Amino acid sequence: MAPNKIILRFGENTSDQPIIYRLVKDYDLVINILKANVNPNKEGTMVLELTGEKYEEGLGYLRDQGIRVQPLAEEVFRNEERCISCGACTGICPTHALSLERPSMEVKFDSDNCIVCQLCVKVCPLKAMEVRF
Amino acid sequence: MAIEKTYAEINEKIKSGKAVVLTAEEVIGLVEEKGLTEAARQVDVVTTGTFAPMCSSGVFLNFGHSKPKMKMQKVWLNGVPAYSGIAAVDAYLGATELPEGDPCNNNYPGEFRYGGGHVIQDLLMGKKVKLEATAYGTDCYPRRELETYITLDDMNEATLFNPRNSYQNYNCGVNLSNRVIYTYMGVLKPNLGNAHYCSAGQLSPLLNDPYFLTIGMGTKIFLGGGIGYVAWNGTQHFPEIQKDAAGHSYGPAGGTLSVVGDLKQMNANWLLGTSFLGYGVTLSVSIGIPIPVLNEEVMRCVSVSDRDLYAPIVDYGEAYGQRLPSDLGFASYAELKSGTITVNGQKIPAAPLSSYPKAREIAATLKEWICKGDFLLTEPVKLLPSYRDGIQSKKLEIRGL
Numbered sequence A: 001m002a003p004n005k006i007i008l009r010f011g012e013n014t015s016d017q018p019i020i021y022r023l024v025k026d027y028d029l030v031i032n033i034l035k036a037n038v039n040p041n042k043e044g045t046m047v048l049e050l051t052g053e054k055y056e057e058g059l060g061y062l063r064d065q066g067i068r069v070q071p072l073a074e075e076v077f078r079n080e081e082r083c084i085s086c087g088a089c090t091g092i093c094p095t096h097a098l099s100l101e102r103p104s105m106e107v108k109f110d111s112d113n114c115i116v117c118q119l120c121v122k123v124c125p126l127k128a129m130e131v132r133f
Numbered sequence B: 001m002a003i004e005k006t007y008a009e010i011n012e013k014i015k016s017g018k019a020v021v022l023t024a025e026e027v028i029g030l031v032e033e034k035g036l037t038e039a040a041r042q043v044d045v046v047t048t049g050t051f052a053p054m055c056s057s058g059v060f061l062n063f064g065h066s067k068p069k070m071k072m073q074k075v076w077l078n079g080v081p082a083y084s085g086i087a088a089v090d091a092y093l094g095a096t097e098l099p100e101g102d103p104c105n106n107n108y109p110g111e112f113r114y115g116g117g118h119v120i121q122d123l124l125m126g127k128k129v130k131l132e133a134t135a136y137g138t139d140c141y142p143r144r145e146l147e148t149y150i151t152l153d154d155m156n157e158a159t160l161f162n163p164r165n166s167y168q169n170y171n172c173g174v175n176l177s178n179r180v181i182y183t184y185m186g187v188l189k190p191n192l193g194n195a196h197y198c199s200a201g202q203l204s205p206l207l208n209d210p211y212f213l214t215i216g217m218g219t220k221i222f223l224g225g226g227i228g229y230v231a232w233n234g235t236q237h238f239p240e241i242q243k244d245a246a247g248h249s250y251g252p253a254g255g256t257l258s259v260v261g262d263l264k265q266m267n268a269n270w271l272l273g274t275s276f277l278g279y280g281v282t283l284s285v286s287i288g289i290p291i292p293v294l295n296e297e298v299m300r301c302v303s304v305s306d307r308d309l310y311a312p313i314v315d316y317g318e319a320y321g322q323r324l325p326s327d328l329g330f331a332s333y334a335e336l337k338s339g340t341i342t343v344n345g346q347k348i349p350a351a352p353l354s355s356y357p358k359a360r361e362i363a364a365t366l367k368e369w370i371c372k373g374d375f376l377l378t379e380p381v382k383l384l385p386s387y388r389d390g391i392q393s394k395k396l397e398i399r400g401l
C-alpha cells in the first residue's frame, strides 16, 4: 500500500489531543512525520505520510478535532526571473524555507522546508512565488 | 592641502579613462584603511543604488492623433484609467492606479494583481496594450470614442516622471495592535510579530548625500535601467536631521527626489509592476546616482556605513494611520540587516522590502558606465533644499470655511 502524503493545519484553538498517538493506537496507521511546525496556541502545520487500512477513518478523526486536512499534491516554486531578492517574503514564511543569506542579502528558497502554506504566493509583491499542481 | 575637484576636472578624467570610481559599499573600507583625505584624493566618483517600490511614479504619454482626431477626455490602458485633463492626446498614467471595477479591499485583504505599474512594465516588455478613450466631441476634434492596441514604439513620447522617489531614509514598520495588518510596508504580524524596513542603507543615494551637497536639479542618474535626470526635489521633501526625545541625532530623515527620463530607453527588468496584499499596486523603481568626490566633506558623507544610519521604528497598527506620535526609537541598518531588532525590550525579526542585491547591481552598473567613459557627470543647475532650510511638514486640517 503506497503511503498518502497529507498536510495537517491546526488552528489556534485546535484541541490538544495526542493525535499522533490516537492515529497509531485507534486507527493502526503507520506514520512518518516529514515536517512539523507546531507551537502551543498558534497556528501550526504538519506534513505526514500515512499508510494503513483505516486511512479514511483516521482522516475523519483528524477533521473531527478541527484540523484541516489537505493532500500534498501541490508544490510551491520560485520563478527565478521574477524574484528580485527584496526580502518581503522572508518575514512571513513560517518555516524559513525563504530566508536571507548574509551578508549578500540574497533570498534563498529551500523547497525541502516548504510546507506549501502559500503565504508567500499572496505576499510576494512581484508575484514570483507560484503554485504547481 | 585641502582637496578640491571640479565637475569639469572629474569629467576630463572620465573621458580619458583615468577616473577612479567606487561604489558606496566599496568606499567604506577604503576610508577605514586610508583615511578621509587620502581616499578623497584617490577617488573621483562614488556610485549609489536603490531598487524599491516607489508609489509616486508614472509616465506622460502622447498617443498621436487618430483619424478623425479626438480630444481624449477619458483614457484607459488595459482598463487602467490615465489622467487626461491635459492636451488632446496626452495622458499621465500613475503607478498606483487600479483598473475600473477592481474589487480593491472588498474581499479583504485584496490581491491587487494589476494596475498602472504593471501597464508600464507591459509597455517596456513591448507588449500591445489596449487603449480606450472617450470624449464629448468638438468641431476640431470630432471623434467621441476609440478602442485600439498600441505599443511603446507606436507612441510619440513616453516620459517617466516620478514626483516623489528615492526616499532618503524610511520608517521601519511594526505592528503593536493585536491583529494582522496589510500595509504598504507589507504584512505586519500582531504584537510586534515582525518588522519591515525599506532602504538600501549604506548604498542608498540620498543617505550618501545627506546635506544635498551634490545631487540637484539636472543631476544625471541611472533610472529604470537607462538614463534619467533629477527634475526637482520630490514632494514631501523634508530633509531634516532626525532626533530622539533626548535630542540625540540619528542622521538624515526625509529628503526625496523628483526624477524624469525617456521611458523608451529604459528596461523592463528595472521597472516592475508591484502588488501589495491588502494595500494596492505600485512600481518598483531602480535609481542609481553618481556622487562626485568634490572634497573631503563629500567623501565623509559617502563613507557612511549601515552602522551609522538609522531608521525610525513606527507602529503601523495604530500610530501611523491615526497620525499619533510614535516613540519606539531607532534601529540602525546594521541591526536591521542582521535580521533581529529590539523594540520595547522585545527581540523581533526584521526583513527588508528593498532589494539590497539589486541596489548593489545598480551601483556596479553605473560604475561600469562611468569607467567606460559612457556616462559623464552633470553639475546641478540648482541645488535642492537641505536641513539648513528648516522645511517643516504641513498637516491637513479638516475644517469648514
Ligand code: SF4
Residues within 6 Å of the ligand: A078, A082, A083, A084, A085, A086, A087, A088, A089, A090, A098, A107, A123, A124, A125, A126, A127, A128, A129
Ligand atoms: S517577496 Fe518575492 S521577489 Fe521578494 S524575495 Fe520573496 S520571492 Fe523574491
Ligand code: SF4
Residues within 6 Å of the ligand: A076, A092, A093, A094, A095, A096, A097, A098, A113, A114, A115, A116, A117, A118, A119, A120, A121, A129
Ligand atoms: S509556501 Fe511559501 S511561505 Fe509557505 S512554507 Fe513554502 S515557501 Fe514558506
